[in-house]
Amino acid sequence: MSEYEIAVVHGDGIGPEVCAAAKSVVEAVPGLTGLNYVEYPGGANEYLRSGSALPTQTLEGCRKAHAVLHGATGIPGVTYADGTETGIEFGLQLRFALDLFANVRPIRLREGVRxxxxxxxxxxxxxxxxxxxxxxxxxxxxxxxxxxxxxxxxxxxxxxxxxxxxxxxxxxxxxxxxxxxxxxxxxxxxxxxxxxxxxxxxxxxxxxxxxxxxxxxxxxxxxxxxxxxxxxxxxxxxxxxxxxxxxxxxxxxxxxxxxGSMGMSPSGEVGDEHGFFQAAHGSAPTIAGQNIANPYGSILSAATMLEWLGKRHNDERLSAGARAIEAAVDQALRDPSGLTRDIGGQASTTDVTQRVISFLR
CATH class of the missing domain: 3.40.718.10 (Isopropylmalate Dehydrogenase)
Structure with missing residues (x-):
């Protein structure tokens, strides 16, 4: 059975919350084993700590990993002298360093979402x-x-x-x-x-x-x-x-x-050798730590990661896991109890995560 290393960079703002949700959902896919997660720092808070939004050890960890799973980075008030944000340097430089030339952003209206x-x-x-x-x-x-x-x-x-x-x-x-x-x-x-x-x-x-x-x-x-x-x-x-x-x-x-909202938007940034997966939204620092962020975009990005890995390594287990997550998300959204505030509901980040996991099981 093949083993895959996944580099995980939680990032800033709501990044750690939605990234943890995505990781929890992947870990709950029945029968899906062999994914080993290694966490690395990156983003605006890391810049404040070390002076770099993309430390060398993070870049090298992402380069050797089979895929990168990310939350979100950037804090508006943390900028360089020229006024540009420091935190987004993580994603921008990773794209160049790993030659992630295609940013794939699916746009799909799902049942239950207005x-x-x-x-x-x-x-x-x-x-x-x-x-x-x-x-x-x-x-x-x-x-x-x-x-x-x-x-x-x-x-x-x-x-x-x-x-x-x-x-x-x-x-x-x-x-x-x-x-x-x-x-x-x-x-x-x-x-x-x-x-x-x-x-x-x-x-x-x-x-x-x-x-x-x-x-x-x-x-x-x-x-x-x-x-x-x-x-x-x-x-x-x-x-x-x-x-x-x-x-x-x-x-x-x-x-x-x-x-629906930015929270419903997954993305996969891929090249000939590497793949980087995150929701298309930003770090939303104004709602960070409140357990109200929409994790669907990150969960669906994790499904995209599994699909990409499955095709790349001819591993049907991963492809089946991606399909299972997609189906579980669709089921979770069909009832108002699965909707977060940005799409007309009251579900919390952890509510959504557990709801998706329950449909996986």
Missing amino acids: SRLAGRQAGDIDYVIVRENTEGLYAARGTGIILRDETATDTLVMTRKGIERVCRFAFELARSRNGAPGDGKKRVTCCDKANVLRSYAFFRRVFDEVAEQYPDIEVDYAYADAMTCYMVERPEHFDVIVTENMFGDIISDLAACTV
């Missing part, structure tokens, strides 16, 4: 945002220039290699899905600003070149500003969306609110 879009029901919204994760505007992190306290610049970076691989990832993902809810078509939508900037026009051109290799997948386009309208007006049209780093960050937050 959409903020009128009239939408479970099954109406079910698509995936694939966010390029190592280039774009965020590649300028720490390298921007402030000239004489009058002018500030950050450089948007795109490479052919980076665009090709994330677009290919998106098309391969579309092949594995059932298509858009509205018409059942397997479709990849390119979200950009190709009408304004050369960098995005280049992104679209390379996207088109990759698309030629997938004649079975419908090709679609949306400018980023229009996309924010389409995601509200006709979310059933989308199957897979691929986009640049910053645009992916922005539209995935909007998308999460259409399926």
Whole structure:
């Protein structure tokens, strides 16, 4: 029986609470053994303690692990001299160091959760945002220039290699899905600003070149500003969306609110060799320690981790564990007692955790 090492970084704010919930759910999957957890520090509190949000031992631990499970990092008041947050350095630098080029963010409206879009029901919204994760505007992190306290610049970076691989990832993902809810078509939508900037026009051109290799997948386009309208007006049209780093960050937050809240949004950041799994939300320090944070996003991220590990290592035990967690989450949400405050209920973090575990058993 295979053994897998999971690096666990709890982080800041609600990070330790939701990360513990995810870990507890994975540990409760019947018959799922062989996962060994090793905890490492990281985030804003670690920066205050040691001067680094991503200590060397944490980076090396994440590099050698089979996967990384994370809570959340960042505290708004803990910043560098330039005003940027220290805690998020953990995730940003880990993406670059482990080459986690595809940030996969599933957007699915589940039964029992009310959409903020009128009239939408479970099954109406079910698509995936694939966010390029190592280039774009965020590649300028720490390298921007402030000239004489009058002018500030950050450089948007795109490479052919980076665009090709994330677009290919998106098309391969579309092949594995059932298509858009509205018409059942397997479709990849390119979200950009190709009408304004050369960098995005280049992104679209390379996207088109990759698309030629997938004649079975419908090709679609949306400018980023229009996309924010389409995601509200006709979310059933989308199957897979691929986009640049910053645009992916922005539209995935909007998308999460259409399926309940940011607390319902899992993510998996993957490359050719490594995988990093966390909910798409932040550390929410204003509610930390109150046992009211929504852990579903983290629990579903842990399921995504098992699915990724299962495929990577051809281990059906892990894949079955992922399916079991997904099913347990769906059952937990069907009754109001499984809803946290952000999605219209009163359940606590531990209430949800135990409820999901009860359906696993």
